[in-house]
Amino acid sequence: MKGLLTKDFMLLRNQSRTLLLLLACGIVMSLSFDNEIVIMYLGIMGGMVAVGTLSYDEFDNGYSFLLTLPVTRKTYVREKYLFCVGCTIACALIGIAAALVITKVKGGAAGEMPTAVDVLLTLAATLAVLLIFMSLTIPFRLKYGAEKGRIVLYAFFIGIAALIVLFNRLGGGEADSLPESLNLNLILGALLIIGIIAIVVSEQIAEHIMAKKEF
Amino acid sequence: MLKIENVQKNYPGFRLDVSMEVKPGRITGLIGQNGAGKSTLFKAILQLIHTDGGRIELFGEASRALTENDKRRIGTVLADSGFSGYLTVKDVRKIMTSFYPDFVEDEFQRRCLEAGLTDSKKVKELSTGMKAKLKVLAAISHRAELLILDEPTAGLDVIAREDVLDMLRGYLEEDECRAILISSHISTDLETLCDDFYMIHDGKIVLHEETDRLLSEYAILKVTADEYEAMDKQYLLRKKKEAYGYSLLTDQSGFYRENYPQAVIEKSGLDELILLMVKGEEL
Numbered sequence: 001m002k003g004l005l006t007k008d009f010m011l012l013r014n015q016s017r018t019l020l021l022l023l024a025c026g027i028v029m030s031l032s033f034d035n036e037i038v039i040m041y042l043g044i045m046g047g048m049v050a051v052g053t054l055s056y057d058e059f060d061n062g063y064s065f066l067l068t069l070p071v072t073r074k075t076y077v078r079e080k081y082l083f084c085v086g087c088t089i090a091c092a093l094i095g096i097a098a099a100l101v102i103t104k105v106k107g108g109a110a111g112e113m114p115t116a117v118d119v120l121l122t123l124a125a126t127l128a129v130l131l132i133f134m135s136l137t138i139p140f141r142l143k144y145g146a147e148k149g150r151i152v153l154y155a156f157f158i159g160i161a162a163l164i165v166l167f168n169r170l171g172g173g174e175a176d177s178l179p180e181s182l183n184l185n186l187i188l189g190a191l192l193i194i195g196i197i198a199i200v201v202s203e204q205i206a207e208h209i210m211a212k213k214e215f
Numbered sequence: 216m217l218k219i220e221n222v223q224k225n226y227p228g229f230r231l232d233v234s235m236e237v238k239p240g241r242i243t244g245l246i247g248q249n250g251a252g253k254s255t256l257f258k259a260i261l262q263l264i265h266t267d268g269g270r271i272e273l274f275g276e277a278s279r280a281l282t283e284n285d286k287r288r289i290g291t292v293l294a295d296s297g298f299s300g301y302l303t304v305k306d307v308r309k310i311m312t313s314f315y316p317d318f319v320e321d322e323f324q325r326r327c328l329e330a331g332l333t334d335s336k337k338v339k340e341l342s343t344g345m346k347a348k349l350k351v352l353a354a355i356s357h358r359a360e361l362l363i364l365d366e367p368t369a370g371l372d373v374i375a376r377e378d379v380l381d382m383l384r385g386y387l388e389e390d391e392c393r394a395i396l397i398s399s400h401i402s403t404d405l406e407t408l409c410d411d412f413y414m415i416h417d418g419k420i421v422l423h424e425e426t427d428r429l430l431s432e433y434a435i436l437k438v439t440a441d442e443y444e445a446m447d448k449q450y451l452l453r454k455k456k457e458a459y460g461y462s463l464l465t466d467q468s469g470f471y472r473e474n475y476p477q478a479v480i481e482k483s484g485l486d487e488l489i490l491l492m493v494k495g496e497e498l
Contacts, residue, residue: 003314010306011299014337061296068261068291068363070283070314215263 004071004079008053012087019049026095030102036114036122038102039095043126046091050084051137055146064215073210080138081203088130092123121185124192129160131195135202143209216361216394222259222269224418231255231418232269237361240391242383244409244426245398246489252418253398254294257365260396261291274360287315290354294366297350300339304332307353315357323356330378344375351379355386362386364397368404376401380408402485406430412485416493424466434468435487437461437479446475453495464491 012019022045030038057066067073096119103114133156141149217237224231231252237243247253258264260271262281270277274288298307304327311318327333330348338346351367362383368376387393399405405412412429414422424433438446439460450467464483465471472480483491 003310006313007299007302007306007310010302010310014301014303014306056299056301059299061293062299063296064258064263065291065293065296065298067263068286068289068293070286072280072283075283212265214265215258 001071001075001079001082003069004076005083008050008079008083011053011056012049015049022049023094023098027098027102030099031106036099036118038098039092039119039122040126040129042095042098043088043092043123044130046094047084047088047130047134050087051134051141053083054080054138054141054149058141058146061215063213067215073213074207077142077203077206077210081134081199081206084134084138085131085199088127088134092126095126096123121188124188128188128191128195131199132156132191135195135198139202139206139209142206142213216274217260217396218270218272219256219260220270220272222256222271223267224255224259224264225267226255229255229418231259233415233418233420234269235413235420235423237394237396239394240387241410242387242395242397242408244405244412245396245415246400246402246405246412246485247398247415248489248493249400251415253415254365255418256415257293257363257396257398260363261289287317287357288360290357290359290362292347292350292354292362292364292367294369297346298338298353300337302338303334304336304338304349305334307338307349308334311353311357317358319356319358323352326352326356326382343370344372347371347375347379348382351382355382358390360393362393362395362397364395366398366400368399368401376404380404383408402489406485414489414492421492422488428466429485429488430482432468433464433466433483433488434471435481435483435491436463436465436471436475437481438463442475442478446478448498451498453491454498455491455495462491462495464488464495 023042026038026041026045029041030036057063067076071079099114099119136156137149137152140152216239219233219235222231222233229250229252233252233256235243235245245253245256255264259266260273273281273285276285298310302310308320308323308327311323312320324334327349330345330352332341332345332349332352336345338349341349347367347370351364354362354364364383367383368379371379383395383397387395397405397409406426409426411423411425413420436451437457437459441460443454443461443463446463447470450465450470451463452466453464455462468480471478481487
């Protein structure tokens, strides 16, 4: 596990320019929009970049060699989930720190510190989206490879877009006029629970896929 | 060290069915054409594929899932796979240190520098020879008991090949209980390195021989059709039709030298051996 984590961190570190660019984009977005948007943005980007390490592992028949190292197939899967979820949380935490700094920098009315509830809600929303995304994409990528795995990525974003449209229609285009039964906090809580259940089930499926796979 | 008994793997149009053994203190070569089943056999040993039958005994323990500890005792080089090209030589060193408690980091770094593998170079920027050296150095630097090397010298020039072979000789000299299983399509590499050979063809072992005996006793007889008809054929392994008559492979060249002094008898190198074993007709 330690060796795999070291490998993934090394791969991430070698993309530090891209990561810094992503951080800069997040900060610019926060300066222009909500202070908290950087939390969600960085969390999502962190998770997606972490999932991207699967492509590095797969590239040039990399799995074959990787699995000759002291690592079982099960450990590989567990490490990948741990790494992806860990990266999402770590990046979201960096996002929280960035949001607080941005709020201070903005000052005035826009400089009002986000409440703990706002931050937790944003964190929960980020995690919920990423957990569901990873639950779908990791097993699919392990089974079909990075190329076909992109199909899931596109399907996921189309699904998210469809959900937004659906919510808009339900609320008549105004987020504030959502039906009272569709309490945002409840929806987020439910989504987070669904995300956690999905990631646990997904990890089991991924272990099964990896056990069957031939390299 | 490694014992393989009737290990089978079926693919459409190809069936692997192999028995062989690698003993401690020895370098065993696996030779065969492309597509003969060498890589499939290596993958079966390393459990990268699921076999359809047979038994693989490794370090005295039979057919079970390889544990992380088992894998620490094996050093591997695969022909078509290695560290991600996006990692640097230094990254590889750090990763190996994390994976293997016995990884000799200083020694690895020193040998990398000797081979021109500087820390900052990314694997994808390395030449074919440099990549091969990095793979071999990684495999031999964690005190593995068994090396499984699939075409470690593929694509290398003569000097780079000799460097790699020297590394392997040095590895075995450090501890007599170690063993190496190596495949190569460059026969001269193996002739000077291996203690014994297995030849694989169409997924089956068609020959197993000690190198000394192979180089001293195996020979190719070049005879006319009439000479062939009159010849004692009990020590002939293969025959191949030629313009002048037949080329024949024997594993008892002394017998034919003594009894057929007029026959043209040439020493058989591995290349000629492979050619006749594959293209020749079994006798």
